[in-house]
Amino acid sequence: MPRPLGNIHPRFWGWVIGTGTPMGMLADMLCAGMNFNVGGGEQISNEVELQVIDWCKEMLGFTPEASGLLTSGGSMANITGLTVARNTKANFDIRQEGLAEKARMMVYASDQVHNSVDKGVELLGLGSQSLRKIPVNADYQIDLDALKSAIQQDNAAGHQPFCIVGNAGTVNTGAIDDLNSLADIAQAEDLWFHIDGAFGSLAAVSPELRPMVNGLDRADSLAFDLHKWMYMPIEVGCTLVRFPEAHRNTFNTPASYLAFMERGMASGNWWPSEYGVQLSRNFRALKVWMSLKEHGIEKYGRLIKQNVDQVQYLVKLVETHPSLEMMAPSPLNVACFRFTEHGLSDEQLSDLNKEILMQLHESGVAAPSYATLDGKFMIRVANTNHRTRSEDFDLLVEEVVRLGKSLL
Numbered sequence: 001m002p003r004p005l006g007n008i009h010p011r012f013w014g015w016v017i018g019t020g021t022p023m024g025m026l027a028d029m030l031c032a033g034m035n036f037n038v039g040g041g042e043q044i045s046n047e048v049e050l051q052v053i054d055w056c057k058e059m060l061g062f063t064p065e066a067s068g069l070l071t072s073g074g075s076m077a078n079i080t081g082l083t084v085a086r087n088t089k090a091n092f093d094i095r096q097e098g099l100a101e102k103a104r105m106m107v108y109a110s111d112q113v114h115n116s117v118d119k120g121v122e123l124l125g126l127g128s129q130s131l132r133k134i135p136v137n138a139d140y141q142i143d144l145d146a147l148k149s150a151i152q153q154d155n156a157a158g159h160q161p162f163c164i165v166g167n168a169g170t171v172n173t174g175a176i177d178d179l180n181s182l183a184d185i186a187q188a189e190d191l192w193f194h195i196d197g198a199f200g201s202l203a204a205v206s207p208e209l210r211p212m213v214n215g216l217d218r219a220d221s222l223a224f225d226l227h228k229w230m231y232m233p234i235e236v237g238c239t240l241v242r243f244p245e246a247h248r249n250t251f252n253t254p255a256s257y258l259a260f261m262e263r264g265m266a267s268g269n270w271w272p273s274e275y276g277v278q279l280s281r282n283f284r285a286l287k288v289w290m291s292l293k294e295h296g297i298e299k300y301g302r303l304i305k306q307n308v309d310q311v312q313y314l315v316k317l318v319e320t321h322p323s324l325e326m327m328a329p330s331p332l333n334v335a336c337f338r339f340t341e342h343g344l345s346d347e348q349l350s351d352l353n354k355e356i357l358m359q360l361h362e363s364g365v366a367a368p369s370y371a372t373l374d375g376k377f378m379i380r381v382a383n384t385n386h387r388t389r390s391e392d393f394d395l396l397v398e399e400v401v402r403l404g405k406s407l408l
């Protein structure tokens with residue numbers, strides 16, 4: 001079928017999907033062939049994963065004492081972090097007692113938070129009413145005063161606030177919350193501070209962009225993807241947890257058939273299955289290890305910066321074109337814009353831009369995705385594509401305008 005998601009075309013900018021590399025493909029083929037089960041034991045795959053986790057901490061400037069786990073992606077990385085948060089901050093033995101008849105445990109995030117956090121909160125048995133979606137400012141960053149008063153209200157109502165989720169790169173616009181202020185609030189209120197940095201946290205890999213994600217290192221847990229802005233083949237994400245004991249205490253569930261042995265195949269110091277949900281796990285660390293060895297971290301920093309510069313180039317094209325308009329600030333590698341025509345209502349423009357996008361997808365000329373903000377449908381580019389050149393955005397703009405005019 002002609003329209004795969006995550007395709008490797010230089011004009012694929014839909015959702016947030018990395019575009020894969022030959023080395024990543026080779027590594028995944030080797031994994032399938034060697035068939036490691038990276039749930040535990042004493043084997044090289046575990047050492048490679050630990051090495052990769054250490055490199056991730058270094059790349060993002062996270063504390064070297066942290067524990068970590070490679071996950072299927074950002075969703076599982078968020079859920080892993082939130083589970084440690086819930087279990088650590090519960091003021092009772094939640095693993096034994098569960099949540100029945102306890103105070104409602106509350107999570108706070110901006111209304112731009114990714115739906116994997118909604119899923120996580122529901123999976124954890126907290127109920128979606130326990131996720132307080134806080135309004136954002138004009139830059140789509142969480143409103144700190146609204147956050148503080150929500151925490152106060154919940155305390156007064158007898159609920160138990162336990163976790164703030166900060167966004168380092170929201171899915172709609174790439175907005176980065178004020179992470180240091182969130183860390184301060186979490187500290188003052190004795191809450192867990194989780195950051196969803198699925199793609200945005202990787203800005204830290206570029207020395208020029210790193211200041212944008214100041215405060216990343218203050219998270220208690222940090223979730224991010226390697227199959228987005230590190231261009232690795234799907235699947236690989238990562239959770240880092242500041243407190244290794246809390247991390248292990250969340251998932252370590254004794255079983256006689258998995259008991260640690262002093263010698264032989266069931267020895268080894270690090271059993272990944274004690275740090276997450278999965279027991280049988282693939283050797284996803286290999287593609288990360290091989291890719292980092294192949295390219296070196298500076299090159300990733302350059303590519304990440306290149307993607308941001310390209311999107312800033314697109315923003316300029318949009319801003320200077322009379323038939324186009326930017327729809328949200330564009331601090332990073334995401335741009336939301338639409339075709340516009342004097343005299344048309346927002347509703348008409350939404351329909352028009354939807355049709356432009358459908359025709360872009362169906363013609364195969366370019367693959368942005370979409371966002372809806374304040375009820376307005378817009379075209380959205382998220383550039384995690386190392387094959388893109390600036391000229392690709394010239395063509396996108398040309399096509400959007402051509403389609404828009406032909407549809408009027």
Ligand SMILES: *Cc1c(COP(=O)(O)O)cnc(C)c1O
Binds near residue numbers: 073074169197198225
């Ligand atoms: C993509 C994304 C996720 C989910 O990650 P997956 O790897 O798709 O599971 C979470 N948060 C944000 C901000 C994302 O962009």
